[in-house]
């Protein structure tokens with residue numbers, strides 16, 4: 001496998017860059033440059049622009065409405081999007097449930113669910129975790145009882161991202177209590193407007209409302225919405241988790257953060273010096289940049305080797321290392337921004353004070369970014385669980 005960017009990859013990078021420059025709506029670009037919060041709706045709007053150009057699902061085959069790009073082009077696309085400050089795209093449809101429907105869905109399910117995933121029309125959410133089933137996911141207890149041509153679902157999901165906005169949920173439910181816990185799980189696609197679904201917000205330490213508790217009270221789901229075989233959902237769930245973990249590695253976003261750290265580090269905060277002139281800061285940043293380069297290569301290797309449409313257990317390596325890097329970068333950003341990360345910068349109360357010298361986008365985002373990146377250790381499976389997967393499944397210990 002040759003990891004160098006080919007001439008055609010470089011031409012492709014130019015094509016992506018000029019497409020973004022021409023097509024990213026100005027108000028979204030301005031919002032991003034000013035460090036304002038980009039919403040899930042902003043991401044959906046941008047997804048629709050990409051889809052109208054045929055770029056709605058880069059990693060999917062053309063047969064399913066995707067771009068059919070190889071792993072290098074997919075990465076170039078992600079990196080250019082992050083560097084240009086494009087709104088992040090919701091991963092649930094294109095990166096998570098879409099590949100599962102392609103691999104295990106019926107022709108009817110593919111015809112029904114794949115086109116609105118590519119176009120950005122359907123927003124999806126993930127119904128895996130429950131109050132007593134996180135790391136031990138197979139302990140989940142939300143029951144689905146088959147009655148005629150439907151399942152009746154009762155139970156509760158927790159830590160559900162965007163359930164309050166999503167059109168659809170891919171959910172793990174229990175359809176059997178016989179045998180091993182993994183053997184009684186089924187995947188259902190649930191319309192979030194169905195009677196009996198309710199949710200309560202969970203506000204996180206960065207102040208966001210992304211997470212929810214979702215309840216199911218006698219929710220009727222047609223049998224046609226079951227993925228694959230009943231009680232075989234654990235296989236499909238693991239297929240999806242490999243891809244989820246790979247995307248939490250956030251390599252393109254970390255690449256952008258390194259660039260921002262160099263920019264902010266060069267600004268003069270005190271005594272005519274930027275923090276980049278501080279040898280200790282510079283060596284910490286350089287060490288992380290080296291780790292990021294290594295992760296980029298590992299990412300290419302995992303994607304190259306996964307011919308099945310899932311990053312599989314390689315996703316655990318990417319998530320573990322990517323989390324370490326993105327958290328370390330968020331800590332360095334706090335160090336670089338220093339006092340200006342505080343929500344109570346005293347100068348804001350002085351007449352005529354406008355902005356901190358390092359630029360408002362950097363300053364106001366440093367603390368929320370730091371707080372948000374803490375969650376990377378937990379979401380998609382905690383760090384300890386990734387280490388267990390790497391030890392058992394990758395290293396065979």
Ligand SMILES: Cc1cc2nc3c(=O)[nH]c(=O)nc-3n(C[C@H](O)[C@H](O)[C@H](O)COP(=O)(O)OP(=O)(O)OC[C@H]3O[C@@H](n4cnc5c(N)ncnc54)[C@H](O)[C@@H]3O)c2cc1C
Nearest residue numbers: 126127128129134135159160161375378379380381382384
């Ligand atoms: C920001 C965010 C978004 C999320 N979004 C979603 C979502 O959209 N949908 C969804 O279904 N879930 C979502 N989750 C939930 C996430 O998947 C779970 O939080 C995660 O799997 C951990 O489960 P838990 O919280 O129940 O912790 P627990 O499983 O209770 O773990 C508690 C601690 O014990 C440790 N531990 C547990 N078992 C072991 C073991 N065998 N060996 C060593 N250590 C162990 C864990 O590492 C952890 O430190 C999200 C979580 C976060 C933080």
